[in-house]
Amino acid sequence: MLLITGSQGQIGSDLVTALQNRYGVDQVLESGRRASDKNLYETLDVTNHQRFREIISAYKIDTIYHLAGILSAKGECYPERCWQVNIHGLKNVLELAKKYSLKVFWPSSIAVFGPHTPKQNTPQTTIEDPATMYGITKVTGELLCQYYAQRFGVDVRSVRFPGIISYQTLPGGGTTDFAVEMFYAALQQTHYTCFVRPDTRLPMMYMPDAIGAMLKLMSADAAALTVRSSYNLTAISFSAAELFAEIQKHVPTFTCDYCPDYRQAIADSWPSIIDDTQARQDWGWQPTYGLSAMVKDMLHQLAMRIEGSGFPVAGFDSAQPAKSLSIQISQ
Numbered sequence: 001m002l003l004i005t006g007s008q009g010q011i012g013s014d015l016v017t018a019l020q021n022r023y024g025v026d027q028v029l030e031s032g033r034r035a036s037d038k039n040l041y042e043t044l045d046v047t048n049h050q051r052f053r054e055i056i057s058a059y060k061i062d063t064i065y066h067l068a069g070i071l072s073a074k075g076e077c078y079p080e081r082c083w084q085v086n087i088h089g090l091k092n093v094l095e096l097a098k099k100y101s102l103k104v105f106w107p108s109s110i111a112v113f114g115p116h117t118p119k120q121n122t123p124q125t126t127i128e129d130p131a132t133m134y135g136i137t138k139v140t141g142e143l144l145c146q147y148y149a150q151r152f153g154v155d156v157r158s159v160r161f162p163g164i165i166s167y168q169t170l171p172g173g174g175t176t177d178f179a180v181e182m183f184y185a186a187l188q189q190t191h192y193t194c195f196v197r198p199d200t201r202l203p204m205m206y207m208p209d210a211i212g213a214m215l216k217l218m219s220a221d222a223a224a225l226t227v228r229s230s231y232n233l234t235a236i237s238f239s240a241a242e243l244f245a246e247i248q249k250h251v252p253t254f255t256c257d258y259c260p261d262y263r264q265a266i267a268d269s270w271p272s273i274i275d276d277t278q279a280r281q282d283w284g285w286q287p288t289y290g291l292s293a294m295v296k297d298m299l300h301q302l303a304m305r306i307e308g309s310g311f312p313v314a315g316f317d318s319a320q321p322a323k324s325l326s327i328q329i330s331q
């Protein structure tokens with residue numbers, strides 16, 4: 001049976017469905033800090049070792065997708081908490097993986113890189129000098145994963161995720177969140193004030209590619225994996241202005257201005273384009289969505305959700321059919 005920590009988060013909520021489809025609804029146990037009335041769900045603070053162990057033993061868990069964690073921007077507001085959750089949570093997972101022979105997926109991030117890392121085609125192995133507590137926890141986490149794999153034979157697998165764009169659940173507390181917020185603003189408010197400069201270019205990925213990467217990596221032949229810290233992974237790189245321009249093609253009335261805040265410095269410390277050759281070679285990583293395909297699909301999916309959930313949509317009466325939306329999505 002599989003356990004997902006942080007299952008109600010941005011990645012978790014999409015991953016649950018994908019794993020249920022692949023392995024069966026009764027094979028996926030969700031967990032999170034908040035209570036839920038879902039059938040296969042346990043409340044779990046990942047820093048609580050005893051509770052973690054009880055759940056793993058009670059449900060005979062063999063694989064953990066450990067997604068619970070605090071992202072970059074929130075981590076700068078609460079650095080101590082960020083360290084506690086991200087490091088103690090991961091350490092608990094690795095210790096339990098050692099004890100119960102569990103297979104583990106853990107997401108690292110482009111946040112492992114810092115101001116002295118090459119920004120273009122950032123290599124798999126390069127300078128890692130993160131400027132945030134989140135980045136520090138990711139570098140430490142990668143080293144812990146590598147250590148547990150080499151020293152104790154723990155089958156832990158990881159990728160350095162770029163910013164992830166999705167419509168099911170909002171991200172929370174990340175620096176790349178502006179990319180998702182821009183879509184919601186385009187459909188709900190018609191104007192967005194972006195918290196990074198227009199020329200801020202970061203690596204990004206659409207959720208279907210992120211889910212595909214996790215499933216592919218976890219089913220790869222262990223002998224083929226040459227990296228046990230974390231694989232560089234990327235799909236699209238675009239600036240905030242390029243994303244706005246692409247959205248505006250479909251929502252001509254949409255406007256955007258830029259008012260950078262503390263998150264600008266975090267974004268400036270990250271690479272623009274990542275080299276993910278190693279992941280492509282070792283386990284066949286291949287993204288499917290480019291910028292225009294991602295924007296078209298994201299707007300389409302989000303427009304359907306916003307209408308269905310009764311959200312007010314600018315210039316759109318939710319009692320009217322979706323075609324009255326002021327967006328033009330060519331099929």
Ligand code: AKB
Pocket residue numbers: 071072073108109110111134161162163164173174175176177
């Ligand atoms: C964040 O912005 O903190 C995350 C990440 C790139 O790890 N999306």
